[in-house]
Amino acid sequence: MKTSLKAFLFVFSILLIILLPQEVRLGNAYKLVYFHVPVTVVTIFSAMFLPLFHHKLELETVKSLSISSTIYATLHLAISAFFMQIAWGGVILSEPKFTFSLILLLFLFVHTLLCFLDGKIARAYSYLSPAFIAYFYHLTTLAEFQLHPERVAMPLLFYLPYFFTFPLVIAIYVDLARAIKKLYEPQRDFSLKFKEKLL
Numbered sequence: 446m447k448t449s450l451k452a453f454l455f456v457f458s459i460l461l462i463i464l465l466p467q468e469v470r471l472g473n474a475y476k477l478v479y480f481h482v483p484v485t486v487v488t489i490f491s492a493m494f495l496p497l498f499h500h501k502l503e504l505e506t507v508k509s510l511s512i513s514s515t516i517y518a519t520l521h522l523a524i525s526a527f528f529m530q531i532a533w534g535g536v537i538l539s540e541p542k543f544t545f546s547l548i549l550l551l552f553l554f555v556h557t558l559l560c561f562l563d564g565k566i567a568r569a570y571s572y573l574s575p576a577f578i579a580y581f582y583h584l585t586t587l588a589e590f591q592l593h594p595e596r597v598a599m600p601l602l603f604y605l606p607y608f609f610t611f612p613l614v615i616a617i618y619v620d621l622a623r624a625i626k627k628l629y630e631p632q633r634d635f636s637l638k639f640k641e642k643l644l
Contacts, residue, residue: 446616454613461606475532479606481524483614488517491618492553492578495571504564509626511557511567513618518550541585548581 462476491514498507525546526536537543552574559567 446612446620451613451616454609454616458606458609458613461609465603465606477524477528479610480614481521481528482607483611484517484521484524486611487614487618488514488521488549488553489578489582491517492549493575495556495574496568499568499571504560504567505626506622507564507567508557508560509622511553511560512625513622515550515553515557516621517618518546518553522546522550541588545581545585549578552577 458479462479465476467475491510495507495511498510502510522543525543529536529540529543538547556567556570556574559570
C-alpha cells in the first residue's frame with residue numbers, strides 16, 4: 446500500500462473518530478476500539494496462521510512476520526492496559542481478556558525466539574497455535590469475572606471508522622514485517638559471503 450494512501454486512511458480515521466459522539470458510559474475512551482480491535486484481530490490471526498507461514502514461506506520471511514506479530518501483541522496489550530486505566534481506573538491483571546493478551550504475547554515471543562534458534566522446532570511449535578489460542582480464548586468466555594462486554598450495541602454510523610482503520614493496521618503490519626526483514630538481510634548476506642570465502 447502506498448504511503449499516501451496510508452496517510453489518507455490515518456488522517457481520515459482520526460477525523461472520523463474525533464467527530465463521533467461520546468459513549469454514554471465510557472465517554473471518549475471507547476474510541477480506542479477503532480485501533481484496538483484491528484490490532485487484536487491481526488495479532489490473533491497472524492498467530493493462528495503461523496503453521497501456514499512456515500509451510501508457504503521461507504524461514505527469513507517467517508522470522509520477520511513473527512517479530513511483527515510479537516510487536517503487535519505488545520501493542521495490543523499496551524492499548525488494553527491503557528483502556529482499562531482510563532475506563533475503569535486501573536489495570537486488572539486477572540481480567541480474562543487481559544490474561545489472554547499476556548498469554549498470546551508470550552506464545553508469539555517464544556515462537557520468534559525459536560525461529561532464530563532452530564527453524565524446525567519453530568515450525569513444530571507453530572502447529573500448536575490454532576488449538577492453543579482457541580483453547581485459551583474459549584477459557585475467557587467461561588470466566589465469571591468479565592470487564593469486557595460480550596456485545597456492544599453501537600449505531601451503524603459508529604462502525605464507519607473500521608473501514609479505514611482495518612486496512613491501515615493490516616498495511617502497517619505488512620510494512621513492519623518487510624522493514625524488519627530488510628534490517629537483518631544484509632547481515633545474513635554478509636555471513637553467507639564470509640562462509641563462502643572460508644570454504
